[in-house]
Structure formats: structure tokens, C-alpha cells
Amino acid sequence: MNQPPNPRAHQIEIERLNKHYGAFHALRDIDVRVPRGTFVALVGPSGCGKSTLLRTLAGLEQASSGDIRIAGESVTRLPPRKRDIAMVFQSYALYPHMRVSENMTYALRLRRMAREAIEAATTMAAKTLGISPLLEKYPRELSGGQRQRVAMGRAIVREPKVFLFDEPLSNLDAGLRVHMRGEIRRLHDRLGATSVYVTHDQIEAMTMADHIVVLRAGVVEQQGPPLELYDRPANTFVAGFIGSPAMNILPARIEPDGTSARIDGTENTVALDRRFEPGRAVLVGLRPEHLCLLDAKADGELSGVIETVESTGSATYIVARLGAHSVCVATATRRRERAGDALTLSILAKEVHLFDPQTGLRLKDATARTAKSPDDESEGLPCEKPTRPQ
Numbered sequence: 001m002n003q004p005p006n007p008r009a010h011q012i013e014i015e016r017l018n019k020h021y022g023a024f025h026a027l028r029d030i031d032v033r034v035p036r037g038t039f040v041a042l043v044g045p046s047g048c049g050k051s052t053l054l055r056t057l058a059g060l061e062q063a064s065s066g067d068i069r070i071a072g073e074s075v076t077r078l079p080p081r082k083r084d085i086a087m088v089f090q091s092y093a094l095y096p097h098m099r100v101s102e103n104m105t106y107a108l109r110l111r112r113m114a115r116e117a118i119e120a121a122t123t124m125a126a127k128t129l130g131i132s133p134l135l136e137k138y139p140r141e142l143s144g145g146q147r148q149r150v151a152m153g154r155a156i157v158r159e160p161k162v163f164l165f166d167e168p169l170s171n172l173d174a175g176l177r178v179h180m181r182g183e184i185r186r187l188h189d190r191l192g193a194t195s196v197y198v199t200h201d202q203i204e205a206m207t208m209a210d211h212i213v214v215l216r217a218g219v220v221e222q223q224g225p226p227l228e229l230y231d232r233p234a235n236t237f238v239a240g241f242i243g244s245p246a247m248n249i250l251p252a253r254i255e256p257d258g259t260s261a262r263i264d265g266t267e268n269t270v271a272l273d274r275r276f277e278p279g280r281a282v283l284v285g286l287r288p289e290h291l292c293l294l295d296a297k298a299d300g301e302l303s304g305v306i307e308t309v310e311s312t313g314s315a316t317y318i319v320a321r322l323g324a325h326s327v328c329v330a331t332a333t334r335r336r337e338r339a340g341d342a343l344t345l346s347i348l349a350k351e352v353h354l355f356d357p358q359t360g361l362r363l364k365d366a367t368a369r370t371a372k373s374p375d376d377e378s379e380g381l382p383c384e385k386p387t388r389p390q
């Protein structure tokens, strides 16, 4: 029990973790392993089990089966206070009758830490978070952003091995949220901590995390570095969840040549960078930002009619109709097109994603770097020129 932790061990190891609430199976065989210092984002739609997983990590919920190890030591049966974990909640959960300084030092006082040590830890945490002038105030006298910092301050004075954050920024306005994202990430780096951060905002996950875990209905759909999930979503769920605006997913069929797919109900085809079985039904995934707008008369791959054009100033979003399908196109340039205009689009073959219409699973590239299952190689037969060398 008192052995020094193995520095090479993963800091957090969640192994075949299950959580039942009565008959309801909230977490199913969760496996997550992350090295020390990693910033992990847990993402997924409302009700998928993010908070349940976080609360089970913290010990606020009992695991039904499986194991949780922190720094190599199983904590599955330990009460929350013995897990060396600090949690920051969406609601901040500050004690209203205590001043900021008392809120921050509460856990240390419970531990009967020496007064000087408590003062030193509080001063340091307040300085780090820029809340030194607020120490004598009550929570009701603070703005949302300030309360959020106090909640973080209360977590960092304890110097835990692991920080858990449950949607800590969702009560803040958009500008402050972007600012606090950067602050939390910098704080994480400065403290050398391991953090698990729950959000349903995939942009937050993409910009803050080293490792993203995508949950749906208590199941891990995919996990890995942000850009790996963006570049190679394992299924249509992850494809639709990671990336904004969401990936366009259209039913199609492989053409007789095997290296292009025709969108159902249209004459539009997209070129593929690998060969597939002619006639096979597929789902084609096209990211809005990968679709290039061509001159209407140009000989592009996809032609349709514009339905709406929206500009945010920095980006233009065009929704176009391709046969019975709507497709979103995102571009950083200002456009003159209007609703009703014809449009022609092209996309690079290597940027076309293909999925199985029955299972929703990605049809893997023959050039995939992380081939894991035996059918990885069988789906796409290599074309003459693989786009990504091994």
C-alpha cells in the first residue's frame, strides 16, 4: 500500500468498469488508460454517462464491477476522501455562508493541516488563479467566472493526484468560457496534474484535451488524440459528434470502377483513394470544411442548388440540396452566392470517409496506421498510390 508509485504506470486505469442503477446499465465495460499529466476530455450527448463515470472515479458512486487504479493502486473500494482526487462541479458547490478563503481551506482544515501550511497553500492558489483580492468575500458577492475560479482554487490547494471537472464552464458566457478554457489548460500544465474533464461541447474537448473519450449510452465509442478522432472517426456517431458543423453523411453506392461512389438518387460521384467492391452500399462522410466551392460552370464532382447562405463574418456556411440530400459547406472566404444558385463542389479523395450503412462502422483505409481488427485491411483494397505512406 505504501510502495512508491511506478512512474511508468498509467496514472488512471479504468478496467471493465460497469455501473448499474437498479436494472439500468449506465456504464458498460469502460476501459480507459491514461499516463500521468494527461488532460482527458469525456464527451457525449446528455445522459450518456459522463457524470456517472466521473462520480465513480471520485468514489461518489460505487462501481458495480471492474477496477479503477490511480498511480497503479486500486481505489475502487476506497471512500472519496482516500482517493486523492479533487472535483470541480458545474454548480461550483461553494458553501454560501463561508468566505472565499474559508471555502478554499475547508478540506485542509478538516485534514487538520497546520495553519501556516494552509495559509501558504491558499495564498499560492489565489495568486495562481488571480483571486487574491476576493479572499474575504462571500460567494454571493462574486460573478460566475469568479466563483468558478474559487471552485478551482478549492481543488488545487489540496494538491491532488487527479482533477475531475464536470462541465465547469457551462454557466459562463461564451467569451469567458473561451478564456477559462485556456486558463484551465495552463493550470493543468503548470501543476503537472492528470485531469479528466467532462463536457458536451466537442470544441472544448478538441481544444483542451490530449485524449478524448467519446461516450454514448454508457459505451466508449472511440478514444484517442483529438485529431485522430477527427481524421479517422471509428463510426458515424463519432463522425457526427466530432467536428463543427457536423460531417455530412450521405447514402451512396460504389461505382463499377470500384474507386468512386455515387450519391443515392443523384448523378454525383466522389472519387475514393482506395478500391471497394463495386455495387456495395456505403455511407459517404464529407466534412463541410473539406468541400471546395468551384465556379458553377466548372466540372466538379458534386452539383446542387443552394438553399441557404449564412455568414458569421469569419466563415460562410452554405446549405445546398443534392438530390434529396442536404449538404453543408463551410468556407473561410466571403461568397456572393445566394439561395437558388447552382453550385459545384469538389473534395479530395483522401478526405472522403466511408462507413458501413448497417453497422455505421468506418470502412478502414488500406493505409491505416493503427490496423487493429482483422477486417481493417479487407475493406479497402489499395489503389496504385496510397495517400499516407506507412
Ligand SMILES: Nc1ncnc2c1ncn2[C@@H]1O[C@H](COP(=O)(O)OP(=O)(O)OP(=O)(O)O)[C@@H](O)[C@H]1O
Residues within 6 Å of the ligand: 021, 024, 026, 044, 045, 046, 047, 048, 049, 050, 051, 052, 053, 200
Ligand atoms: N442516481 C441515479 N439513479 C438512477 N439513474 C441514474 C442516476 N444517476 C444517473 N442516472 C442515469 O444514468 C444515465 C447517465 O447519467 P449521467 O448523469 O451520467 O449523464 P451525463 O452524460 O452526465 O448527462 P448530462 O450531459 O446531461 O450531464 C442517465 O440516463 C441517468 O438518468
Ligand SMILES: [Mg+2]
Residues within 6 Å of the ligand: 050, 051, 052
Ligand atoms: Mg452530467
